[in-house]
Amino acid sequence: MWRPHRGSVLAATSNNNRNGNRNCGGQECPPYTGFCYPAPMDYLWTPWRYAYVTGADKATGCIFCDAPKQTDEKALIVHRGTHCYVILNTFPYTNGHVMIVPYAHLDELGKLSNEAAQEMMVLSQRMEGVLRSLYRPDGINLGMNLGKAAGAGVAGHIHMHILPRWIADANFVSVIGETRVLPEALEVTWERVRESLRRDFQTAR
Numbered sequence: 237m238w239r240p241h242r243g244s245v246l247a248a249t250s251n252n253n254r255n256g257n258r259n260c261g262g263q264e265c266p267p268y269t270g271f272c273y274p275a276p277m278d279y280l281w282t283p284w285r286y287a288y289v290t291g292a293d294k295a296t297g298c299i300f301c302d303a304p305k306q307t308d309e310k311a312l313i314v315h316r317g318t319h320c321y322v323i324l325n326t327f328p329y330t331n332g333h334v335m336i337v338p339y340a341h342l343d344e345l346g347k348l349s350n351e352a353a354q355e356m357m358v359l360s361q362r363m364e365g366v367l368r369s370l371y372r373p374d375g376i377n378l379g380m381n382l383g384k385a386a387g388a389g390v391a392g393h394i395h396m397h398i399l400p401r402w403i404a405d406a407n408f409v410s411v412i413g414e415t416r417v418l419p420e421a422l423e424v425t426w427e428r429v430r431e432s433l434r435r436d437f438q439t440a441r
Contacts, residue, residue: 300337300393312422314430315359315437319352322359322433324426325397329377331420332367333399334429336360343392345382356396363398366432373400 303311303323312324314334325333336359338352348356364376378398381388 298341298390298393300390300395301341303337304339308430309426312426314426315433317355317359319349319355320359322363324422324429325399326422328399328422328425330399330401330405331425332371332373332429333397334363334367336363336396336398338394341393343383343394345380345394348394360396360398362433362436366429366436367398367400370428370432371400374403375401377401 300323303313304316304321306313308314308316312326313321314324315322319340320336320338322334322336325335336356338348338356340348340352342348345353360378364378367373367376376398378396380394380396382394384391
């Protein structure tokens with residue numbers, strides 16, 4: 237029985253059938269009917285997002301104020317500085333997605349002290365080097381969302397995002413399916429980034 241070529245949006249075109257071209261993705265084309273059938277739908281199960289979806293409205297307090305009170309492993313903190321700390325994003329866009337967070341609970345970058353702002357940029361530079369070394373990305377995203385209207389998930393506590401990117405990493409799964417496929421577990425990312433950052437600081441001394 238003929239099936240549309242898996243992964244294609246249209247399995248055949250009317251031109252192919254009218255012109256006698258019987259090659260439909262390596263399969264025999266069906267008789268021309270005036271339209272083509274889409275490939276069957278696939279399902280990607282992401283049970284790890286269930287905790288986030290069901291608990292998003294139940295969170296109280298500030299997660300960035302609470303995180304430093306926990307152990308590094310539980311909070312996924314990879315470095316603690318004098319004014320800022322570096323933490324993994326629990327729901328990353330890509331593997332290696334970290335955030336540089338000041339300890340002070342502030343909602344605007346202009347309110348950050350000069351010392352904390354300087355440390356945030358120094359940590360951003362170091363994290364760029366660590367991510368390039370560990371993941372060999374094609375590029376790096378670095379930036380902040382200030383305010384809920386700008387897309388900030390935690391609008392009351394500023395934080396800097398830094399994450400590795402690869403050409404075409406925003407494929408149909410993420411753009412249309414709103415799903416990210418991450419090959420590395422958070423625990424593994426935490427170990428790798430933490431150790432690499434530790435070595436980086438030791439070398440700089």
